[in-house]
Amino acid sequence: xxxxxxxxxxxxxxxxxxxxxxxxxxxxxxxxxxxxxxxxxxxxxxxxxxxxxxxxxxxxxxxxxxxxxxxxxxxxxxxxxxxxxxxxxxxxxxxxxxxxxxxxxxxxxxxxxxxxxxxxxxxxxxxxxxxxxxxxxxxxxxxxxxxxxxxxxxxxxxxxxxxxxxxxxxx
Numbered sequence: 001x002x003x004x005x006x007x008x009x010x011x012x013x014x015x016x017x018x019x020x021x022x023x024x025x026x027x028x029x030x031x032x033x034x035x036x037x038x039x040x041x042x043x044x045x046x047x048x049x050x051x052x053x054x055x056x057x058x059x060x061x062x063x064x065x066x067x068x069x070x071x072x073x074x075x076x077x078x079x080x081x082x083x084x085x086x087x088x089x090x091x092x093x094x095x096x097x098x099x100x101x102x103x104x105x106x107x108x109x110x111x112x113x114x115x116x117x118x119x120x121x122x123x124x125x126x127x128x129x130x131x132x133x134x135x136x137x138x139x140x141x142x143x144x145x146x147x148x149x150x151x152x153x154x155x156x157x158x159x160x161x162x163x164x165x166x167x168x169x170x171x
């Protein structure tokens with residue numbers, strides 16, 4: 001049962017965050033809350049001791065502080081900041097977290113570039129029979145960075161400590 005939770009909860013919530021940010025430019029608070037609560041319910045049964053769980057929590061808190069500073073200067077949205085911090089708890093303090101954050105940066109850069117291309121070609125794209133969310137064309141709306149966070153989470157999660165533990169149990 002713990003294996004099933006490890007394989008489904010984080011990926012499902014990353015997909016929900018990316019999807020909702022794509023279409024509404026919001027990430028529901030419940031996604032970040034469920035991520036953190038689920039981690040603390042799963043971690044003790046997944047072979048993580050108290051010290052390891054504390055390091056995972058420290059990773060989330062450090063990312064939250066940095067993201068709060070970025071939010072304060074209007075460089076990142078509040079939902080993105082909360083999602084990034086809640087996701088960091090799942091990766092822990094170490095190489096997994098660095099890989100995840102680096103992947104978020106790469107995907108975020110590609111996403112921003114794609115949004116800029118969309119905005120530069122707004123007239124052509126709106127004339128086509130494509131159904132694109134209109135906020136993609138609104139410069140005041142920013143970039144739905146939850147897409148990059150969700151995709152990075154899905155990309156990096158298979159190499160995380162929890163997934164490696166669950167796979168080792170299955171083998």
